[in-house]
Amino acid sequence: MASKVYFLPWDRRGELYGFLKKAGVFSHVKARQYLAIKIHFGEEGNDGYIKPEYVAPAVKIAKEKTAFPFLTDASTIYVGKRADAYHHLLLAEKHGFNIANCGCPVIIADGLRGNAEEKVEVDFKHFKNVTIARDIFYSDSFIFLNHFKGHEVTGFGGALKNMGMGCGSKAGKYAMHHSSKPKVKADKCKACGQCVKWCAQGALKLVDKKIVMDADKCVGCGQCIVMCAFGVFGLKWNEGTIVVQEKIVEYAAAVVKGKKSSSINFLNHISKFCDCFAMAKNPPVMEDIGIMAGNDPVAVDQASYDMVKKVYGKDLFKELYPDIDPSIQLEYAQTLAMGSRDYELIKY
Ligand code: SF4
Ligand code: SF4
Structure with missing residues (x-):
């Protein structure tokens, strides 16, 4: 069955609060739940991240439902300002992610040194256990705020990427990346x-x-x-992107197993590289498009991918990364029953 994906054009982004309510992406959020709003706070020098002004309406809706929302991310395995909680929190504050601007606290989910984690048994093709950032694991439900853009290993990064790679502790991230040695x-x-x-x-x-x-x-x-x-x-084609995409999806499936979530993709500042790199030269490669939202991460990513193709006039990500097929993540997530590539697009 086709999943519903709601679309808000970028020139109407001021209507985000009403759009999110209409899209029903908070329908799963219950009173007194710890609601993890998973986001990427940006890297120093890279300004492609979702800005705090777009986070505030989501927090407002969560608080209206008397949930306990918090913004969260986990440590990275590369050099940068997000490699431990101390510097990560300073960077989040510098980029405006604080209670004053967003309405809720920031919690780095895998602790000071990125080793606060929970090992979870799974039964997938690549993993028999996964290592998830602890405060993600102990959250009751999720809203994933995802910047949709190009990605040097997976072709594009959206909801599944934020859910899988983004929620692993450092050990989890190592395990996912391990097959992509250049x-x-x-x-x-x-x-x-x-x-x-x-x-x-x-x-x-x-x-x-x-x-x-x-x-x-x-x-x-x-x-x-x-x-x-x-x-x-x-990238080595076989050893690289296929395995990494599948591993990310396995982590994503483990993160949301038994819990409710929804995904909100921001199709703006669509750049060649992801937001993890501390570099000023990661400019957008096409015009801003809008915001996609729904309860099915596969459908939200598929709709985002299709919309980029439609607006750009051809497959932008294939043009940027000829050796990567980003639809591997979508197909594998559908195989793991995380959602459907078939969707109904509803314009707000
Ligand atoms: S991919 Fe390997 S060689 Fe390249 S920066 Fe990462 S760890 Fe170093
Ligand atoms: S040219 Fe490339 S591979 Fe060589 S040192 Fe510079 S960054 Fe490294």
């Missing part, structure tokens, strides 16, 4: 040293002015792919 074309290396500085695992070093990767140390975070301006690093 291939290295060392002959293209200009010895600028940029990637060495950004590899948190110490897996890269320059030897005779050419880059050398220690595959045993590499965790496949993808940071070097983005940081090298000379195209030295790339």
